[in-house]
Amino acid sequence: MPTASVRYAGHLRTEATHVASGTTILTDAPLDNHGRGEAFSPTDLVSAALGSCMMTIMGIVAERHGLELAGTTFEVAKHMVAEPRRIAQIDVQFHLPAALGAKERVMLENAARTCPVALSLNPEVRQEVQFIYDL
Template sequence: MPTIQTIYQGNLRTKATHVASGNTLITDAPVDNNGKGEAFSPTDLVCAALGSCMMTIMGIVAEREKIELRDTKFEIIKTMASNPRKIAKIEIVFDMKANISLSIEQQEKLKRAALTCPVALSLHPDVEQVVSFTF
């Protein structure tokens, strides 16, 4: 059984359906690449996947360690390269200040969890990953 089924809707837009849940998402090509830019681009989704994966793995560690991470925020900056067009750099800044005071040991566990998430480990080594944490 497939994980995702996708339909090309024309005009550089796709509609992907997560088979198990029925949830859908739309992608558009960005304006600077002939698209409408009305939805996430495929490269935006790669960046979002990286940040969400890091946060999810930190969440797993936090649950095990009895650390509350609710309301943690993060921002992502994507930098594209040309010739060939590809993601050159993904910068993620985690704002952990909304959480209780974390010991240095807890901070290090969370950082290690984020940096070893499956998406981070799956990206090509040429994609620079710059990750910072504010505690």
């Protein structure tokens, strides 16, 4: 069974439907690549997927150890290069609870860096990850 069914809607837009849930995601080509920039670009999704995967794996570890991460936030930024056009770097900045101890921080940071998306990206895509304990 497929994970997603995707339809090209024209004008550089796609509509992906998650088969199991019916949830949809639109993509548009970015403004700097002939698009309208009205939705995530495919490379935006890759960047968001990296942060989301890291957060999900940290959440799994936190639940296993009775840690509370609700309210944690993160931002992602991607850096593109032109030749060939590709993602050169993804920056992820997490804001986590300040109450987490040193042992918990190491455990969570290691979990994030070893998430499946992080391990699946080409090694040429630099991953800059910051963990800020300020919540």
